[in-house]
Amino acid sequence: MNLATSIIGIAAYLILAPLAGGLLAGIDRKISARMQGRFGPPVLQPFYDFFKLLEKEPITVNKVQDFYVMCFLIFIVITGCFFFAGGDLLLIIFTLTLASIFLVVAAFSSNSPYAQIGAERELLQMMAYEPMVLIMAVGFYLVNGSFNISDIVTSPVMAIQYLPGIFLGFVFILTIKLRKSPFDLSMSHHAHQELVKGLTTEFSGKTMAVIEIAHWYENIFLLGFVYLFFANALAWSPVLAVVVCLATYFLEILIDNNYARMKWQIAINASWIVAITLGFVNLLILYFIS
Amino acid sequence: MSYVTKSPWIIHYDGSSCNGCDIEVLACLTPMYDVERFGIINTGNPKHADIFLVTGSVNEQNINVVKQIYEQMPEPKVVVAIGICATSGGIFKECYNVMGGIDTVIPVDVYVPGCAARPEAIIDGVVKGLGVLAEKRAAMDQKPAAPAEAEEKEEA
Ligand code: SF4
Numbered sequence: 172m173n174l175a176t177s178i179i180g181i182a183a184y185l186i187l188a189p190l191a192g193g194l195l196a197g198i199d200r201k202i203s204a205r206m207q208g209r210f211g212p213p214v215l216q217p218f219y220d221f222f223k224l225l226e227k228e229p230i231t232v233n234k235v236q237d238f239y240v241m242c243f244l245i246f247i248v249i250t251g252c253f254f255f256a257g258g259d260l261l262l263i264i265f266t267l268t269l270a271s272i273f274l275v276v277a278a279f280s281s282n283s284p285y286a287q288i289g290a291e292r293e294l295l296q297m298m299a300y301e302p303m304v305l306i307m308a309v310g311f312y313l314v315n316g317s318f319n320i321s322d323i324v325t326s327p328v329m330a331i332q333y334l335p336g337i338f339l340g341f342v343f344i345l346t347i348k349l350r351k352s353p354f355d356l357s358m359s360h361h362a363h364q365e366l367v368k369g370l371t372t373e374f375s376g377k378t379m380a381v382i383e384i385a386h387w388y389e390n391i392f393l394l395g396f397v398y399l400f401f402a403n404a405l406a407w408s409p410v411l412a413v414v415v416c417l418a419t420y421f422l423e424i425l426i427d428n429n430y431a432r433m434k435w436q437i438a439i440n441a442s443w444i445v446a447i448t449l450g451f452v453n454l455l456i457l458y459f460i461s
Numbered sequence: 462m463s464y465v466t467k468s469p470w471i472i473h474y475d476g477s478s479c480n481g482c483d484i485e486v487l488a489c490l491t492p493m494y495d496v497e498r499f500g501i502i503n504t505g506n507p508k509h510a511d512i513f514l515v516t517g518s519v520n521e522q523n524i525n526v527v528k529q530i531y532e533q534m535p536e537p538k539v540v541v542a543i544g545i546c547a548t549s550g551g552i553f554k555e556c557y558n559v560m561g562g563i564d565t566v567i568p569v570d571v572y573v574p575g576c577a578a579r580p581e582a583i584i585d586g587v588v589k590g591l592g593v594l595a596e597k598r599a600a601m602d603q604k605p606a607a608p609a610e611a612e613e614k615e616e617a
Contacts, residue, residue: 200497208492212500219500222464223511226598228536230508368506375508375535 180255184391188251192387193217199424206428217383224380232281232373239277240378244385246270251392257321260308263392270389271297274370274382281373289369293357295435299442300344303337306450310337311399313457324402331400336453338400342419343445347438348393350386351423353430354438394420463598465511465537466591468500472510474530476563477553478517481577482544486514488580496584507533512590514583516543518550519560531567537597539590541571543583548572 197214204211213219231237250266253259271293278290312318314333315326323330331338347354358369366372371382394416401412475483489496490503504510507530519527531540542563545551550561563569570593573586 204495204497209495210498211495212497216468216500219464219467223468226464227511228601230533230535368504368509371509372506373508379509 177256181252184251184255188391189387192391202424221380221383227376229376236277236280239273240381243273244381247385247388251388254392260318278370283373285367285372289357296347299439300347303340303344303446307337307341310334325404327404329403336449340445340449344442351427353433356435463595465594465598469511470502470504470509471512472507473514476517477520482516485577485580494580510534513540515547515563518546518553519566520558527566537594539570539594541586541590542569543573544578545574545576548574
């Protein structure tokens with residue numbers, strides 16, 4: 172991929188990702204409501220929420236927390252830019268981890284017990300999904316001989332043919348990353364209130380708005396990983412990939428509405444077992460047939 | 462136009478209610494009434510809330526809780542007193558530990574009488590509260606300098 176397409180990719184991501192992410196969140200809420208037999212909010216509701224949060228009086232526990240939350244947004248956006256510029260998969264995974272750490276540090280810095288439990292659970296969640304994400308990167312390398320996203324999307328083979336197990340494993344941990352039940356331990360968009368609001372308890376007004384928009388940016392490139400499994404040099408593959416992305420998101424909504432929250436032990440055990448059985452075995456098979 | 466009226470998030474606190482009004486408040490979230498179609502979310506966090514729904518009267522034990530929740534909510538905020546207990550003390554008014562309605566502790570914007578207040582009446586009260594919320598938001602724009610100065614003084 173040359174410089175021009177990289178720049179177009181970054182610009183499109185910067186402008187379109189929040190719009191698409193917000194819209195996706197709105198559709199999510201609408202579908203969830205319909206699944207529960209309710210009418211549901213307007214599709215543009217997440218944007219109303221976002222602008223409302225900007226209008227509220229700013230209350231912060233301490234100034235440093237806003238700094239960390241801002242860093243969270245910036246590193247999420249940088250991660251997405253690397254992704255849509257066709258950058259290195261490993262670099263993307265590491266900046267994503269760094270971004271998540273900033274959110275955890277922001278929650279810790281508020282000293283609120285609820286936010287701290289939320290932050291601890293967020294760390295546990297990261298422990299849960301991180302192995303699978305790394306296995307995914309290795310899988311792409313074994314198939315394409317490169318960690319570069321620009322090489323993966325232009326390769327002659329479709330990664331899903333060689334990585335079905337890793338794909339399923341990734342969809343599994345996507346539930347954690349998208350903060351859906353049963354693994355929305357650290358914070359959630361629903362009224363589970365045993366932690367008040369977990370990670371985001373102490374963030375209000377503009378700070379909360381920054382977190383919302385960061386999540387929209389994040390969700391878009393998380394679906395981008397799903398896209399990678401299907402995109403290749405064939406002309407029709409991007410269409411298939413986008414359809415699979417939407418289907419995956421629908422599946423996550425379905426799971427979200429069908430499960431209650433589980434304990435963190437189950438979250439870690441389940442995601443590690445999935446990473447080992449689906450992910451690692453897939454890697455082994457790939458290693459022996461190649 | 463103010464977005465506050467399009468996305469009012471609610472925090473619900475049970476004072477010394479008999480639970481009758483609480484059940485009616487929660488009934489508003491069910492598929493039957495579904496307040497989420499107005500963008501209303503029931504949040505457990507005062508820092509995210511715009512509307513404070515209180516059921517039941519204030520007594521010696523919860524007076525500080527009510528005050529704290531109110532103080533933690535960022536402006537603009539609206540208080541809706543649900544049920545006759547929250548409005549005036551109602552049937553519990555004569556009790557030795559009851560102070561009376563919510564307005565004996567914090568300013569109340571909308572009163573929803575009834576024992577128990579019906580979900581329709583509660584939704585009506587919240588929608589009335591939205592009007593007050595919009596007014597408060599407009600008032601914030603007119604004199605933004607005053608609170609900022611106060612903040613600076615605190616820091617100094
Ligand atoms: S108004 Fe009636 S139903 Fe509501 S809390 Fe008081 S006694 Fe219970």
